[in-house]
Amino acid sequence: MKYKNLFFLSLGMFALGFDAYIIAGLIPEVSADFHTSYAITGQAVTVFTLCYAISAPLLTVFLSKKNAKFSLILALIIFSLANFLSALTTDLTFFFICRALAGVGAGLFAPIALSSATQLCDTSMRGRALGFTLGGMSCGTVIGVPAGLYLSHLFNWELALILVSLIGLFALIGITLKMPVIPTLKQSTIKERFNIFTNIKVTNVVIVTFLTALASLGLYTYVAPLIHSFDNNASLIPFLWFWGVGGLVGSFAIGYIIDWSKKPKHVLVWVLITLALSYLLLLFSLEHSVTYLAMISMFLWGAMGWASMAPQQHILVELSPNNTNTTLGLNSSLNYLGGAVGAMSGGLLLTTQNYVYLPLAACGITIISLLLHAALTFKSNSVN
Numbered sequence: 001m002k003y004k005n006l007f008f009l010s011l012g013m014f015a016l017g018f019d020a021y022i023i024a025g026l027i028p029e030v031s032a033d034f035h036t037s038y039a040i041t042g043q044a045v046t047v048f049t050l051c052y053a054i055s056a057p058l059l060t061v062f063l064s065k066k067n068a069k070f071s072l073i074l075a076l077i078i079f080s081l082a083n084f085l086s087a088l089t090t091d092l093t094f095f096f097i098c099r100a101l102a103g104v105g106a107g108l109f110a111p112i113a114l115s116s117a118t119q120l121c122d123t124s125m126r127g128r129a130l131g132f133t134l135g136g137m138s139c140g141t142v143i144g145v146p147a148g149l150y151l152s153h154l155f156n157w158e159l160a161l162i163l164v165s166l167i168g169l170f171a172l173i174g175i176t177l178k179m180p181v182i183p184t185l186k187q188s189t190i191k192e193r194f195n196i197f198t199n200i201k202v203t204n205v206v207i208v209t210f211l212t213a214l215a216s217l218g219l220y221t222y223v224a225p226l227i228h229s230f231d232n233n234a235s236l237i238p239f240l241w242f243w244g245v246g247g248l249v250g251s252f253a254i255g256y257i258i259d260w261s262k263k264p265k266h267v268l269v270w271v272l273i274t275l276a277l278s279y280l281l282l283l284f285s286l287e288h289s290v291t292y293l294a295m296i297s298m299f300l301w302g303a304m305g306w307a308s309m310a311p312q313q314h315i316l317v318e319l320s321p322n323n324t325n326t327t328l329g330l331n332s333s334l335n336y337l338g339g340a341v342g343a344m345s346g347g348l349l350l351t352t353q354n355y356v357y358l359p360l361a362a363c364g365i366t367i368i369s370l371l372l373h374a375a376l377t378f379k380s381n382s383v384n
Contacts, residue, residue, distance in 0.1 A: 218342020
């Protein structure tokens with residue numbers, strides 16, 4: 001397989017992964033510059049993930065008659081310009097508008113990039129093509145976020161967003177000059193997408209996805225103030241690096257585990273149990289200043305959070321084999337919608353000024369998600 005055909009798609013995904021997770025680490029600096037609270041600044045994550053969740057299913061329908069190259073170029077123009085303006089603005093409202101537009105660009109780019117990757121290679125190599133393209137987003141989290149935080153500490157937080165914008169620009173130029181024109185795959189109508197909710201089993205599965213993301217991404221948004229509430233001098237870079245490495249390991253390893261066990265529902269049970277325990281371990285390690293335990297908890301949290309999507313995707317494919325693209329798209333949207341609601345809810349918890357509520361709430365929501373999934377699994381097994 002010629003990975004050079006996929007390089008600029010993967011580079012664009014790198015920029016998306018970088019941008020989606022960098023703001024959480026920049027909240028203290030952004031709050032200081034805009035003279036506002038962590039809770040309000042955290043809503044920048046809310047608007048980004050909310051617009052990502054909404055734009056992914058809606059805009060791909062409206063642009064279904066355009067070729068994939070056109071849509072990818074449009075998405076990266078919106079994404080790169082929005083990040084550049086985010087770095088330049090001195091107005092908090094306009095900053096939120098820019099973050100929303102960046103979310104729109106990201107939500108449009110990701111599904112079309114993944115679809116395009118499968119069309120730029122032989123059928124037998126689609127798995128590797130998807131892995132290479134998705135790997136860009138993982139690397140954006142593992143490499144981009146710590147690098148961006150380091151630059152922000154050396155200079156300022158705006159430089160991190162300018163770097164995101166430049167990476168997006170390079171991807172835009174590469175796709176414009178090198179990528180062939182390929183048709184966009186047939187998209188389901190908006191009505192067909194909403195009809196998915198009539199399948200109760202599918203609805204229950206995506207609710208589990210929503211709750212898991214609400215807990216994981218909601219807590220991640222405020223991980224900086226959480227850590228600094230226990231140690232104001234702590235560097236965020238190692239914490240987020242361990243979280244990112246965990247995410248990279250989890251996202252790659254979970255596929256092998258599912259293939260080995262042949263039981264994605266059972267795998268998800270253990271993923272959710274470990275995820276809930278990682279939140280409690282993080283709180284314990286921060287309260288007692290046990291650094292190595294904190295890093296282990298961040299690794300486990302990242303690994304299980306990223307791994308939780310794959311079992312859900314397998315379950316949905318089994319439940320709706322004739323409507324896979326629509327169902328998986330819905331699951332992805334609910335994942336980011338959960339992140340948006342989590343960021344908003346975490347901001348409300350921050351108003352109490354008691355940061356221990358954040359990991360405790362994340363643990364509690366994950367347990368609810370676990371109980372719902374276990375109940376559905378038990379009911380399904382009883383019927384069978």
